[in-house]
Amino acid sequence: MFLRLVWESIRRSPRRKLMTVAAVALGSAVATAMLGVMLDVGDRVNHELRSLGANLLVMPKAASLPVEFGGISYRPVSTANYIPEDAVPKIKSIFWSLNIMGFAPSLRAHTRIGSSAVQLTAPVEGVWFRRPVESPGGIRTLAGIRNFASTWKVEGAWIDDSERNDRAAECMLGASLARRLKVASPGGTVDMYGAPFLITGTLDTGGDEDDRAFVRAEVLQRLVNRPGQMDAVQVGALTKPEDDFARRDIKKMTPVEYDRWYCTPYIRSIAHQIEEALPSTAAKPVWRVADSEGKMLGKVSGLMFLVAVAALLSAGLTVWSVMTAMVLERRPEIAIMQAIGGGAWLIAALFFFEVALEGAVGGLIGSLAGAALIDWVGRSAFDSSGGIPPLLGPMVVAVAVIVAIGGAANPIRRALSMEPARVLRGDA
């Protein structure tokens, strides 16, 4: 009889049921979308923030103190300590290797650079531009300064160093250096180490790179006679903004805390893991970048949290108001059931069962629609569709049922507490 009553009620007024289901679906669609977007946006923005540049700098451990500014070194570069070029891809085999978005080793030197008009001393970097490498774990990736160049203004062409060639007489110049040398770029030549180099292009970054010359790593290694050696590696990593826990001294942590710290992508734990992978190096967070990232991510998460709360509020309100209207409309029905001797619990159970059913159907439709919404927001704002957490669907259905029942609870209670006689007389 119970099921028959529920079934009859649904069959009898499909339009009203449809409205309830639609409201729950709408509410849960927005809830799904919000939670999805909220969980996703941080990640997306974090990716976008990688264009700020490298947030970790790896140096040989006991490197001598650099005495350098304005692109000029005031002490010969020490060559005693170096990072072996072969070891660099190991960075991609650390615990958080998936969070390593890019890395670029470089070898640094100073030399006289001459054009037909001007002679001056400038820093030269031997770098990987974009080189396919394979980590010991078998992960293939492209590494080099182009990992960090998404905001750089390049005139001319990048040097293609996908094949090693230590005789390639090509270079790229920082925009400011090219201006000081008064060279035609691209296409002109400069003299370095007693040989002419073809300028393939110039870089404008606004930073130190503007005053430097860039050549292939293997070319500079040959010219300065440091085969297989690198001075520094820039690393760009996706990190979790530092919190109080991240700032604690790892030497004072309990083993459990240390494990938690190690398994969280804080910038310092990633630095720590890189130092483990590349012995006798020091990996330093670049705070100018890491701090900006943390702050911006904090703002964005705050905003998204706020909007999510707003959306959940409006979704909950929709469900609540529709449920209230639904129950109030059916007060006479409740009164008749009471009048013919239906116990409060039985009537409530009947209604709750119906509402839960509607909640489940609405939630299901809603989570599907919500997934579409996440995709839509992702496409519109980030030009790519986002990942949808797999557990979100069942979670939303469960929440929809709970919210539907919760929304109906108070009006049902009120309807039950009313005197049936008054309701039936139509006074209420």
Add this chain to the structure above:
Amino acid sequence: MFWRFVLSGLRYRRRRLLVTFSALAVASALATVLFSVYSDLDRKLRGEFRQNGANAVLAPAGDSATVPRGAVEEAERAGVAAAPFLFAVGRLGGEPVVVAAIDFGRAATLTGFWRVEGERRAAPGECLAGSEAAKHFGLASGQRVDLDSAPCILRGIVTTGGPEDAQILVPLGSAESVSLIQIRADAPRLPELRERMARKFPGVDLRLLYAVTETEANVVLKVGKVLFLLSVLILTITTLCVTTNFSALLLERRKEIGILKAIGAGERAIASLFFAESLTLALSSTFAGYAAGLVAAFWIGKRIFPSASGVLPGVDLLAFFPVAATTLTVAALATLLPASRIWRLEAAQVLRGD
């Protein structure tokens, strides 16, 4: 009689209307908050970005090796933060070291990312040391640093992950020209600043740190887009909520409409009564929601945009007009859409007594 009918009708059904009232109030509170946040999101975000350090550098251009210090005041007159830095090589214990002379007062806003043990700034006769320099020379806070140019007392140790780590930082004296000037300007000001500087100081080049400027612009753009899309979504669902509410309300009052028809009311007269009820309800809930929204916006402003200035940071009092317009439109639409029922309703049927 019109208002007597409207007001007593609202009073009589107040418990039922509470749902509609709160739906509308929440709608206008949400609209207030979203409008307040969204109205000048880019300005607010840029305000926060000011703490991200420099986004441009005034560097010597062409053959000059220095930047005139007057450029600092010029930049400040243009309304941007500027801090001069002068680098030199000094000797400490017979070894060369880079000594950076800094106007600590001006640099404070641009060096928020420094990790410092001890003091953040040095007075004349004092200095700070980069962490690597400190390690290299074995320096500790409070110790005397025997720089050849001017010995000083070490007040703090700085870690940045950048070149500062290898430098000794001293207060900038009265030098007339400096090595470079770091700038933090709101993005829209940069082109104008570049022009102004090029005009007054031909030997100076304003270099934009593209990594910073473009990333920030990108974040503003994308976050703004997401926020906009979600706001539209929220307002849509709220509108739908209010609309269903009003249609349900009208559906519940079929009998009343029948009676009004029987005693000779025209459909238009009935519609205008209901319309007035909705608008009264909407207006009162707009005020309530607006007030609640302002409080929420104030709280959010303080939490998310602590750098925002003004008496009520994050609050846009003008939000009232768009919010009221939105809520009233929503309420009006929500009444008008189901109002066709008034015309279609057969009085004879609803009054039949069942």
Add this chain to the structure above:
Amino acid sequence: MPAFLELTGVSKYYPSAGGPPVRALDGVNLSAPRGEWIAIMGPSGSGKTTLLNILGCLDQATSGTVTIDGSETGRLNRSALARFRAETIGFVFQQFHLLPHLSALENVMLAQYFHSMTDENEARRTLDHVGLADRAHHLPSQLSGGEQQRVSIARALVNDPKIILADEPTGNLDHANKDIVIGLLSGLHKQGRTILMVTHDPQVGEFADRRIRLDHGRIVAA
């Protein structure tokens, strides 16, 4: 020249699911002079209320013409019908149908409002006429059934209608209240108003000038 009230061949069919349409009224002819009190009687489902609703312009006849005081109601548009109801007709229902959120006085004034303009003193006098001057500010839920029916009569009267249509006006009332309501209707009749009253109570029917009996939508006895 048609009579004050003239029904010619009035039929009303309701569509029914799957079967032939239900004939609520089937070719009713009726005419009445001004000032007549007619009681419409018959078993339930005989079409009494439908006839009354068509007279009151709450419902439209499927076929046939209804003429009241020279106006053929089938030809009036919606707004003219509303005006017609407000000026010519006063309704009294079995279930009273007062608006629950308005006081007795306001319920009466509402009819004035839709007619032309409100006049609180006149509304009060009308309530006084039905003996409810002291109940003017009570809500319907605070009034007894008889009092509610008197408010509803006052509401019907306040615009000075030409016809009173009463649907089982005494159906929900006890003896004492029944007598009061009958007394009020008799008074109106004496003033020369036309009254059409649906009732199944032969005693109440006796007060009318003429009784017509409906069965299955047809007039079987006049």
